[in-house]
Amino acid sequence: MSQSASANVSSPVVSSDMKQLAADVLARALKAGATDAEAVVYEGDEFSALVRLGQVETLKESGSRAVGLRVFIGQRVASTSSSDFSDESIARLVDGAVTLAKITSEDPFAGLPEAHEFGQTCAPDGGDLKLYFDDVNEQPPAERIEVARRCEAAAMAYDTRIQNSGGSEFETATSHKILMNSRGFWGEYRRSYCGFSVSPIAVDEKGGMQRNYWYSSSRTTKKLESPEEVGEEAARRTLRRLGARRVKTQKAPVVFSPEISKSIMGNIFSAAEGDAIYRNASFFAGMLGEQVAGHNITVVDDGTMVLDGIGGFGTSPFDGEGLPTRRTVLVERGILTNYVMNTYTARKLGLRSTGNASRGLAGNPGIGAHNFYLEPGTETPEEIILDVQSGLYVTEVMGFGVNLVTGDYSQGASGMWIENGEIAYPVEEITIAGNLKDMYKNIVAIGNDLVFRGASAAPTIRVEGMMIAGS
């Protein structure tokens, strides 16, 4: 392939143009009868290269942009969005929103945040939050492809049982967002992302296949791990699944690897979302100040985190409504100390927003996590496994069997069986079940292995007494 690919295919919309567009949209909305309005302008670029069995299989490079508008007429609200920035389209965006707002209901809780709640706006690069690094766009595509190729080659060379590959992919993305509203707030930030992953396939002597993957990602190419290390780790993670068998249906302790622990703990965030709380659609409803987990459990959401000079994947200067992000402790030593809310759900609950509004282009703001984590304990993962006579080490879960209304939890699982404190053999095609309310109280061990590989993270945990269904 040619190595002269351009780094940017989209229109080179500059910051001042985006800001001007947001201001125009707001002015037009107010003129058309809106009493309040909020505009978001987004621009992004993406690149991806998939290398499979040493050859470039797909190469994708593009940019896109969009504008979203939310208008209020008194306490009625509606929203519109468009990827078309032409004048007629912007006129339709404004008229559409105002027309739609007239058919919605008066809702006493609807509205933008109060003017005094907004913080200082920061520099477009996120200022001290370190969200944007130019090197992501500057790296030539050929170098990115080479990283993917080396990563896959390392995985394939690791063991003769690695015989096929789903490919190795290198991705970059940069985005620029401007949010502006009629209460005087405007802010913008850019974010960068780069990362690569590989998905090797191992085959056992009976022809049984297993796949797994591993990855590295950052906001700057300088912090990416070596492609060889990532490839070898992916190979190890794939090989350890070979020859998996089923186990008998039984009750046993379950150790969750950090990847799965993260999703179990993530349900604490979902259960604490203001939206689910005011609807009584969460097992945390009415539990503020109550013991909802063991004394060893402290869970935090932090929108301001900077790690090793790089902004976290969940870090941003302001949330989807323009409110400054912050650090919120959801559970402190087992006590539910905070719900997580946007402006609407906070008003419904008579509380203050925690700066967790998430905004798509259209629709009312939702609630989203920033950097969400379980505080680490002191034991190593090996020590946590060592205490298990007979139990399950879960490295993968599948399915949608989590009910946040009741806490009922039932998921497909695979991993390793533990015997006498040691990993004995791989297992698959089993389920694990329990209730999250009990599981959070029965976390008897927490690892010291908290590593942020994404916006949320959790160390290894061990939960006593889960039901395992197998043969």
Next chain:
Amino acid sequence: MERCLGEALSAGGDYADLYFESVTSTSLGVDESLVKSASQGISVGCGIRVVSGERTGYAYTDDLSSERLLRAARTAALIASGPAKELMSGFRHAETPKSLYPVAGATSDAEIAAKLKLIQRADKAARDYDPRITQVRAGFNDELRRILVAASDGTFASDTQPLARLNVFVIAKDATSTARGTSGGGGRVTLDFFEGDKSPEHYAREAARTAILQLGAVDAPAGEMEVVLGPGWPGVLLHEAVGHGLEADFNRKKTSAFAGLIGQQVASSKVTVVDNGLMPNRRGSINIDDEGNPTQETVLIENGILKGFLSDKLNSRLMGMPNTGSGRRESYHHIPMPRMTNTYMLNGEDMPEDIIKSVKRGLYAVNFGGGQVDITNGKFVFSASEAYLIEDGKVTRPVKGATLIGNGPEALKYVSMVGNDLALDEGIGTCGKAGQSVPVGVGMPTVKLDRMTVGGTGQ
């Protein structure tokens, strides 16, 4: 467009296509009996693909000026390296196929009022169902997607695809417990669809009924047992257990547990499974796929024998197999790949009540949430949202939700009875693959599996 295709093949690709797409969508929501949300969106753009051997270059633009289109074409062209290809002369305009769905114009204000009325009716019906229903949220989402595909092989085809869906979510509460219930449906239909059997009241009562039922549910059992799946949405079993594993891309790359099994027994002889994109008004149906090919009915499994894969242009060419018109994509931001449409099992001869009667102790699962599959090792799950115990041939108590797990190439070998009551789902399915979502349908008659693992908490 011809200039653009020429530019796309300027570095010597074998094939190039342009995919123009315009989507307008509307979303309305009633929540706590208030119209709390109303939104509309417009997305317009073009994706340009260049294929060279097994390689694909892709670029898209949301600015349809010829300058931007040519720039995107040049970016996609970078995948190939060679002398420019001559372009064929002229496009082959496909005959207008018979349309599987009505085509509406732009949404009028009167229509928005009518949609609002539908969800307000749903809200009322759910609240009227039982005083224990404490929260109701009803939504109406629809879109109109216009596509046009022009390709260097002469393909020139367009389609206008409507899609509508009504959803109801409720919370029921009594002195001791809280439960949720959901329901919904739709398809490639106009608003009058919701005036027949599939009225807002139908969906509302269904959501309310399942929530009330769950208030009294006992723990689901754990372990291997006989499982009877009801008709309709439980067909998600087929989507996960076999459908994904039969998509041609995974089989060309030999990363699917089904690779190399064509002609072999992968299910009991009572099992015939098809993927059919031609069913009128169905959510998974399309007149043409997103590469401009007509869709069709494809037999995947016939009397237990694996018959075929679902393929697109790239994979059918590389594998030397027929193209089944299964090339789909989420939007112009995405590269097409083989996908399902409406996937279902054909009727058998058993009476549903005889199937229940034949079970001594087992699970009767009639409704499901989502499912997931690891196509490489074949393990799949799907999560029951409404299920009952079967004790001595009778359906007894409702149980809490539980995940069922199995192995794709093995699970359907345990099908011992197939009912004569084939039904398709209500029209709510969305399938995700490699980060792309597309609307699909599933279906099945009542089916008995002699062995399946149920992931409850009960002994």
